Amino acid sequence: MIFYITASLDDDGLNQLRSLGEVRYYPLAETKSLLGGSRLVRALEGVDVFITEADNLKARELEQLTSLQIICSCRGNPVNIDVQTATTKGIPVIHTPGRNxxxxxxxxxxxxxxxxxxxxxxxxxxxxxxxxxxxxxxxxxxxxxxxxxxxxxxxxxxxxxxxxxxxxxxxxxxxxxxxxxxxxxxxxxxxxxxxxxxxxxxxxxxxxxxxxxxxxxxxxxxxxxxxxxxxxxxxxxxxxxxxxxxxxxxxxxxxxxxxxxxxxxxxxxxxxxxxxxxxxxxxxxxxxLPHIGGNTLEVTTHQTQIVVPDIVRLIHGEKPHNIMNPEVLGNFKFRR
Amino acid sequence: MAGFETKEDMAKVITLWIEKMKADPSIARRCKGVNVTMGYEITDLDFAFHTDFIDGVVDGGLGEADPPSKVFLEMESATFDGMMTGEVDAASAAMSGEMSFSGDMSAAMGLQALQEDLTRMYLEARE
Missing domain, CATH: 3.40.50.720 (NAD(P)-binding Rossmann-like Domain)
Incomplete structure (x- = not known):
């Protein structure tokens, strides 16, 4: 399985995901670069799990992604994801309330x-x-x-x-x-x-x-x-x-x-x-202050500790703790 | 919100817009020290163009840039036109998925200071 990650995760979390599959890690904090539109679609071709913080994954992109099984938005309110379209496609959307x-x-x-x-x-x-x-x-x-x-x-x-x-x-x-x-x-x-x-x-x-x-x-x-x-x-x-x-x-x-x-x-x-x-x-x-409330180094650790266990739960057929669209779980089975 | 009927209609306006920018001393002055190249893909017309602002020199052209632009925007022609005329808020367009953004965030922010001039010249080109 392939993880494409643009959110910051800590080493423990990354190593846990590496034990499950291939990790492609391009954190926004280092690249300073967002993905969107056709470039996002190209980046996510063949990817099973997308973990993002700021890239916009909307209906147009989601409709073109056939391999994607899990979306994780490292935000309390995942406004960067079209949750409705993800739900229609049966894709669970994990979020990270309390990371900040x-x-x-x-x-x-x-x-x-x-x-x-x-x-x-x-x-x-x-x-x-x-x-x-x-x-x-x-x-x-x-x-x-x-x-x-x-x-x-x-x-x-x-x-x-x-x-x-x-x-x-x-x-x-x-x-x-x-x-x-x-x-x-x-x-x-x-x-x-x-x-x-x-x-x-x-x-x-x-x-x-x-x-x-x-x-x-x-x-x-x-x-x-x-x-x-x-x-x-x-x-x-x-x-x-x-x-x-x-x-x-x-x-x-x-x-x-x-x-x-x-x-x-x-x-x-x-x-x-x-x-x-x-x-x-x-x-x-x-x-x-210029909206700095959640801007701390430690947020990386907090969001890792929220999102990685939920991914593992979904892969193992368990219910994640922080899911925006629990209605998809009835028919969800992770394809290995 | 007006768009463009054909790729050729839009190409005429964009070509004129780029020419105006290249000749404008105000933009050249304001983009001193800036290093941003913007690629645009207009999805409904299958049309691409680019604008380049590199340390006081403005350039651009139709088609994709070589080397590739640092920032890419994808949207329909009506959304582009609305953003340039001020009818469409770029942040809202990005959040709704009407416009997608790829590339260097900080480079794109460097263009904020030019926005007023870009809009003025786009409106002139569109007349």
Missing amino acids: AEGVADLAVALMLMLGRHILQAESALRRRDPAQEMTMMARVYFDLKGTEMWCKTVGIVGFGAIGRKVAARLLPFGCQIIACDPFVEEGVMAEHGAGKVDLDALLAASDYVTLHVMPNEANRGMIGKREIDLMKPTAYFINTARSALTDEAALCEALATHQIAGAGLDVYDKEPLPLDHPLMKLENVVL
């Missing part, structure tokens, strides 16, 4: 610390000080940039899936109180992870930090709008490392510009990269 969970959870906590301790402003004061007024700078930092600790702060986690739970685990040792809202997670499960279950309005009203960890869909589009922001404390910080579609960006920007809330840490925007002339760019109470 550690990295995004780290970043959410980092943003909280940066905001609470005014790290960007303090660093800027040190670098850009006037040599003739060093004591003035020190006094300004001492009086104006006094920070807040995470100790005894209430952190509201919106969405208590893989990432939300990892955020909670990181924050509990700081002495934070964790509250969370998620209609799909029971109170007992939240309690096991040290969080109290509340509804969204109560969370917004009680939290010193509100952090979003929700998978966007049509039902939750704009779930944090003006009404919700109005419920937040004036001292509260808002963190979004999930998706901008969950918020009303204009309402958030207005609340930040008027200091209705204390600040925000943002990694996602309606338009990316955030335009240089965007009003958010002018605000000092916002930490702005």
Whole structure:
């Protein structure tokens, strides 16, 4: 069997696949090159398993691929794959929910610390000080940039899936109180992870930090709008490392510009990269990042540990843990 | 969204577009330091052409480039026309499968700064 791999996998995973067949490994991280259209079709001729992260495999390409048996998209939401056409062709599509969970959870906590301790402003004061007024700078930092600790702060986690739970685990040792809202997670499960279950309005009203960890869909589009922001404390910080579609960006920007809330840490925007002339760019109470949440070296290991065991399960006739189209499994048998 | 009826219709516009780009001082200035060659395959008309931006020199022609282009785009003529006129968003076209992208991502991004000029000259060529 032939594996064609353009996603990054670690050596353990690659060796496991090599024990099963021929591995053609051209990771995007090294090639910096995407495959699409007729070139993708040519590359996948005779290939049994395609493991990708960013190449677009759509209906036109899928219709021409006769040997392909398994598709793996190393993304939480495999938008690069036409899952419907794959389903029609009886091809299982594996995905990797949670591959970014550690990295995004780290970043959410980092943003909280940066905001609470005014790290960007303090660093800027040190670098850009006037040599003739060093004591003035020190006094300004001492009086104006006094920070807040995470100790005894209430952190509201919106969405208590893989990432939300990892955020909670990181924050509990700081002495934070964790509250969370998620209609799909029971109170007992939240309690096991040290969080109290509340509804969204109560969370917004009680939290010193509100952090979003929700998978966007049509039902939750704009779930944090003006009404919700109005419920937040004036001292509260808002963190979004999930998706901008969950918020009303204009309402958030207005609340930040008027200091209705204390600040925000943002990694996602309606338009990316955030335009240089965007009003958010002018605000000092916002930490702005260019969508780096899941961009860590360790994601390679995480996605390997998710995707390789699922491939092995499918080859052995077992049910994979992370499949987008489980309805194909009834008729699926891997051809060796 | 307008496309082209025939390969010959499109070839006329593309030839004129390339000539305009080659003669335009603004594009030459903006692509100083850029090294991107783009190959286009127009699937409904079985038509290929390429545009090359190499350190301030613009070139291009009909057919496939030799050596092969660093970036390849495949799409129908209407999608190409829509992308060049601004009616079609390239990212959305890629996600929907209307346009497929192969090749060097960073090279392609180097062309972003030229997009306004490319569109202006394409619209002139299309008139």
